[in-house]
Structure formats: C-alpha cells, structure tokens
Amino acid sequence: xxxxxxxxxxxxxxxxxxxxxxxxxxxxxxxxxxxxxxxxxxxxxxxxxxxxxxxxxxxxxxxxxxxxxxxxxxxxxxxxxxxxxxxxxxxxxxxxxxxxxxxxxxxxxxxxxxxxxxxxxxxxxxxxxxxxxxxxxxxxxxxxxxxxxxxxxxxxxxxxxxxxxxxxxxxxxxxxxxxxxxxxxxxxxxxxxxxxxxxxxxxxxxxxxxxxxxxxxxxxxxxxxxxxxx
Numbered sequence: 001x002x003x004x005x006x007x008x009x010x011x012x013x014x015x016x017x018x019x020x021x022x023x024x025x026x027x028x029x030x031x032x033x034x035x036x037x038x039x040x041x042x043x044x045x046x047x048x049x050x051x052x053x054x055x056x057x058x059x060x061x062x063x064x065x066x067x068x069x070x071x072x073x074x075x076x077x078x079x080x081x082x083x084x085x086x087x088x089x090x091x092x093x094x095x096x097x098x099x100x101x102x103x104x105x106x107x108x109x110x111x112x113x114x115x116x117x118x119x120x121x122x123x124x125x126x127x128x129x130x131x132x133x134x135x136x137x138x139x140x141x142x143x144x145x146x147x148x149x150x151x152x153x154x155x156x157x158x159x160x161x162x163x164x165x166x167x168x169x170x171x172x173x174x175x176x177x178x179x180x181x182x183x184x185x186x187x188x189x190x191x192x193x194x195x196x197x198x199x200x201x202x203x204x205x206x207x208x209x210x211x212x213x214x215x216x217x218x219x220x221x222x223x224x225x226x227x228x229x230x
Contacts, residue, residue: 002150002182007044007054007064016040016206017054020213022182024149027173028213029193030186032203033228038186041203042154045184046075059149074143075152078159082127082135088114089123095142113141116178117171133164137171144175151176153185165189169196204228 002022016037043049047068090100117137157165173196176183202209204224219225
C-alpha cells in the first residue's frame, strides 16, 4: 500500500501538496492541466525531488528520505530511458544486473520478460534499430524485471500513434494485474486512460482534488474537472 500524506514541495512561487492512498493491485490515471503538478508528484515519489514536508509510506516503510535506487519504485518517462548503443538484452538485464552478463540464467530471464511485453525478436538486436513502440516495450520490460511494487508511468506513450498507444496500454494493464503492481499513469489523453482504469487522481493547481482517488463518474460532478474538460 502507498500512503502519501501532506507531501509538500515549493518551486519558485508555486506550492504543491499531495495526499492520497493507493492499495495494491491497482491502476490509477493521473490527470490535470500542464503545470498542475503531475510530473512533480512522480518526481517526489521517485526521490528525484526532496519535499519540504510530509511523508511517503510504501508497504509500511517510510521512504520519504530514502535515495532513489533504494526505493521500491520503477519509473518510465515519455523518453524511454533506453541506451541506444546497447542491445535489447543489455537494456533489459540492466534492470537487475549492472554488469549485463549474458549468462544462461540471465538470457532465460530476459526472454521470459520479453514474451510478457510482446517482444518477439533477437535479444542481441540493437535498441537503435527498433521502432518507437518496440523501444517503449524494452523500457517496460526493464521496469517489470526490477519487480518493484510501485510503477510510475509519466506520459509514456504520448509520442506514439493512437493504435500503438492502445496496444501498449493494454499490455500495461495486463502486466500490472498479473504482477499485482500499484501503477500510476499520467496522461492528458483521458479517453485512452479510461480503457485501462476507472480510477483517477485529478491534480488541480498543485493539489489532488478531494485528496483521494475518484471514479470518472465522481470526477464529472467536480466543477474543476468540468473546467478542465472545456
């Protein structure tokens, strides 16, 4: 379970404060206007930003001041975070083996995770030779391989074509439930988020509306959300 309580961050003249709870095996869409605080929330959860106040409790452990590599969290940004000069195998196994050794065990692990993300190709192929969608699948595979309990996807597919986005959203939905992950996906494409979840965190002016996860039907009753849709 994830408990975020009065997590405060200040930048320039802007103030952000987040509070919400997230239970296991859940996918939640994170929505809001540009600059509302979606990426700020993700960066605070991942440890890239240091909060002024508040706490982050993940699986009964306070991770507020823990360094990023030590957090039980994987994050994927719109830029897929791959190393283009490396192979598919090297990019994926990097999630658990920094030496990228091509042992029998590691090869088996990579091939199995590739099946989960519908990557059916030579593991020694350079990532630079892959399409945009295939590169994102490599990134997702690496995230899943880390076996972290919280997966953060910050507008991961927005630069891809609609058909491919739909396929990848379906892949993420299946993988999240199969691996019993807590998954937060930020995007401005609400209709596409609705294909994978009916649970949302709506951020308005640096705060989560009602400080909790809401269904789409509940959001439609909120005046700030109505303004957001216009």
